[in-house]
Amino acid sequence: MENTDASSPERKLQCSDVGKCFQLLERILDGELVEGGNELLQEKLDQCQPCFAHFHLEQAIREVLKTKCTKQPLPEKLAESIRQMIQDAR
Amino acid sequence: MSEVQRRKYSQEERSVVFDGEFMPHIDSMYNFAFRLTFDEDDAKDLVQDTYMKAFRFINSFEQGTNAKAWLFRILKNSFINDYRKKSKKPATVDYQEVETFYNSDDVDYQSTSDLRAESVKDMLGDEISNALNGLAVDFRTVIILADLEGFTYEEMAKILDIPIGTVRSRLHRARNLLKETLKGYAQSMGYGRDEEED
Numbered sequence: 001m002e003n004t005d006a007s008s009p010e011r012k013l014q015c016s017d018v019g020k021c022f023q024l025l026e027r028i029l030d031g032e033l034v035e036g037g038n039e040l041l042q043e044k045l046d047q048c049q050p051c052f053a054h055f056h057l058e059q060a061i062r063e064v065l066k067t068k069c070t071k072q073p074l075p076e077k078l079a080e081s082i083r084q085m086i087q088d089a090r
Numbered sequence: 091m092s093e094v095q096r097r098k099y100s101q102e103e104r105s106v107v108f109d110g111e112f113m114p115h116i117d118s119m120y121n122f123a124f125r126l127t128f129d130e131d132d133a134k135d136l137v138q139d140t141y142m143k144a145f146r147f148i149n150s151f152e153q154g155t156n157a158k159a160w161l162f163r164i165l166k167n168s169f170i171n172d173y174r175k176k177s178k179k180p181a182t183v184d185y186q187e188v189e190t191f192y193n194s195d196d197v198d199y200q201s202t203s204d205l206r207a208e209s210v211k212d213m214l215g216d217e218i219s220n221a222l223n224g225l226a227v228d229f230r231t232v233i234i235l236a237d238l239e240g241f242t243y244e245e246m247a248k249i250l251d252i253p254i255g256t257v258r259s260r261l262h263r264a265r266n267l268l269k270e271t272l273k274g275y276a277q278s279m280g281y282g283r284d285e286e287e288d
C-alpha cells in the first residue's frame with residue numbers, strides 16, 4: 001500500500017468544506033454512495049490533503065475493527081446445545 | 091404482507107431454513123452478544139434465547155430475505171428487554187439521553203489531524219477492542235453492526251428500529267468517540283506529534 005500520510009504538492013492543504021467532504025468520504029467508505037462516488041472520491045483524494053488524510057484514517061479504523069474485533073471464539077458446545085434445544089422443542 | 095410470508099413452513103422446511111439460513115450466523119451472533127454483555131455466560135444465554143425465538147417465530151421469516159439482519163434484530167431486542175437491566179457492567183448512558191443532548195441532525199465533521207492512519211494500523215487488537223468496548227452500548231452497537239458485520243444503513247435502521255438519519259448520525263458520533271480514545275492510545279505510543287514533517 002502507498003504511504004497514506006504522503007503529502008503531495010498538487011493537494012491543497014486546506015479543505016474548502018470539511019463538513020460536506022468528510023460526510024461524503026465516510027458515506028463512500030460505508031458503501032452508501034455509489035453513483036458518481038468513485039470519480040468524486042478520486043478528485044478529493046488527488047486534490048485535498050485533509051480529505052486524503054481523513055479518508056485513510058477512516059479506512060484504517062474500519063479495517064482494524066473488522067480484522068481485530070470479530071474473533072470472539074465461539075464456546076465449544078453452543079451450536080450443539082442450540083440444535084438440541086430445537087430438537088426438544090419440536 | 092405477501093403470500094409467502096403467511097405460509098407456514100413444513101417441519102422439513104423449518105429444518106432447512108434453521109440450519110441453512112440461521113445457524114451459519116452463529117459466530118457473528120456470539121461476537122455481538124459478547125460485546126453487548128461482556129460476559130461469556132450471558133452471551134451464550136442471549137444467543138440461545140435468540141435462536142429459540144427465531145425457531146418459534148420462523149414463520150414470520152421470509153426465506154431468501156436477510157436472515158442475519160432478522161436474527162440480529164431479535165438478539166438486540168432480547169438484550170434490551172432481558173439483559174440490559176441485569177448487566178454486570180455499570181449502566182452506561184442511554185442513547186435517548188445522548189441523542190436529546192445532541193441535536194440529532196447537527197453532525198459535526200472535523201479533522202482529527204493528530205490521529206494518523208499509520209498509528210491506527212500499528213495498534214494491537216486489544217487497544218482497538220478496548221476502545222470499542224469502552225463506548226456506551228448504543229454507540230458500540232452501531233459500530234459493531236456497520237464495521238464488524240457490514241450491515242448497510244438501511245439494514246441497521248431496521249435492526250435498531252430507528253430512522254436512517256439517526257443511524258448515520260449515531261454512527262458518526264460513535265466513530266468520533268472511538269477516534270478520541272484511539273488518539274489517547276496513539277499519544278501514549280509516541281505517535282502524538284508530527285515528527286517527520288515541518
Ligand SMILES: [Zn+2]
Binds near residue numbers: 015017018044048
Ligand atoms: Zn477536502
